[in-house]
Amino acid sequence: xxxxxxxxxxxxxxxxxxxxxxxxxxxxxxxxxxxxxxxxxxxxxxxxxxxxxxxxxxxxxxxxxxxxxxxxxxxxxxxxxxxxxxxxxxxxxxxxxxxxxxxxxxxxxxxxxxx
Amino acid sequence: xxxxxxxxxxxxxxxxxxxxxxxxxxxxxxxxxxxxxxxxxxxxxxxxxxxxxxxxxxxxxxxxxxxxxxxxxxxxxxxxxxxxxxxxxxxxxxxxxxxxxxxxxxxxxxxxxxx
DNA sequence: CGGTTATTTAACCATTAGGTTATTTTTTCC
DNA sequence: GGAAAAAATAACCTAATGGTTAAATAACCG
Numbered sequence: 001x002x003x004x005x006x007x008x009x010x011x012x013x014x015x016x017x018x019x020x021x022x023x024x025x026x027x028x029x030x031x032x033x034x035x036x037x038x039x040x041x042x043x044x045x046x047x048x049x050x051x052x053x054x055x056x057x058x059x060x061x062x063x064x065x066x067x068x069x070x071x072x073x074x075x076x077x078x079x080x081x082x083x084x085x086x087x088x089x090x091x092x093x094x095x096x097x098x099x100x101x102x103x104x105x106x107x108x109x110x111x112x113x114x115x
Numbered sequence: 116x117x118x119x120x121x122x123x124x125x126x127x128x129x130x131x132x133x134x135x136x137x138x139x140x141x142x143x144x145x146x147x148x149x150x151x152x153x154x155x156x157x158x159x160x161x162x163x164x165x166x167x168x169x170x171x172x173x174x175x176x177x178x179x180x181x182x183x184x185x186x187x188x189x190x191x192x193x194x195x196x197x198x199x200x201x202x203x204x205x206x207x208x209x210x211x212x213x214x215x216x217x218x219x220x221x222x223x224x225x226x227x228x229x230x
Numbered sequence: 231c232g233g234t235t236a237t238t239t240a241a242c243c244a245t246t247a248g249g250t251t252a253t254t255t256t257t258t259c260c
Numbered sequence: 261g262g263a264a265a266a267a268a269t270a271a272c273c274t275a276a277t278g279g280t281t282a283a284a285t286a287a288c289c290g
Contacts, residue, residue, distance in 0.1 A: 014129035068267080069268085073206070147238090
């Protein structure tokens with residue numbers, strides 16, 4: 001029943017490396033070591049600390065397997081962020097031009113409920 | 116066709132004060148001074164600097180009016196973030212329980228297109 | 231012009247973030 | 261038990277963040 005957010009989600013995703021880790025994990029769970037290996041410019045402890053931030057923010061879950069730690073994406077951890085941005089997204093002007101230009105077919109903008 | 120983002124959006128929204136500014140601006144445009152006045156625990160220059168970060172990130176626009184600066188929310192500046200989070204939101208498990216628990220009626224989860 | 235108002239920018243300071251190397255912890259394997 | 265493997269933590273350093281006060285800019289007004 002945790003509500004205490006040690007380090008908040010907004011903070012967690014503000015770092016590009018951490019976003020890259022999340023992105024990597026969209027491809028499936030990975031061992032800590034494998035994750036660290038992907039960031040050759042960083043050391044293992046460096047990556048480990050990023051993983052901790054992501055853990056604390058509830059964006060990833062860890063499964064222990066002997067000495068290994070399997071990190072799994074927890075996309076639901078982004079619920080707070082999703083809600084936050086949705087509020088602004090709802091304020092998007094009627095002409096969704098800019099958004100559509102930006103998204104450019106990737107993820108369709110939520111269709112306004114025709115009432 | 117500006118693509119250069121001085122300071123990125125993820126960074127800009129990572130600070131609670133800046134999020135509070137954005138939130139304030141959802142209520143309509145405000146003069147810099149009025150915004151600063153809302154944050155009594157901060158000094159006016161302090162708030163001014165936050166405004167600069169928001170400006171640089173493209174999250175607000177400024178309209179000059181004599182000595183005043185009218186800040187206006189630019190929700191479209193969050194397009195990048197919206198796209199980013201949507202990718203993860205799409206990975207939400209079929210059972211949207213957790214989200215619904217979280218959102219708790221505020222903003223309905225996007226209904227999966229039947230069929 | 232000189233003063234006042236509104237706001238930004240500069241200079242500075244304390245704290246935090248993110249990186250490193252070294253160490254510790256935990257578990258497997260011989 | 262002892263070496264090896266995997267990962268986390270500790271201790272440390274530098275740079276950046278967020279805050280402050282003081283100064284600079286810019287526009288209005290009498």
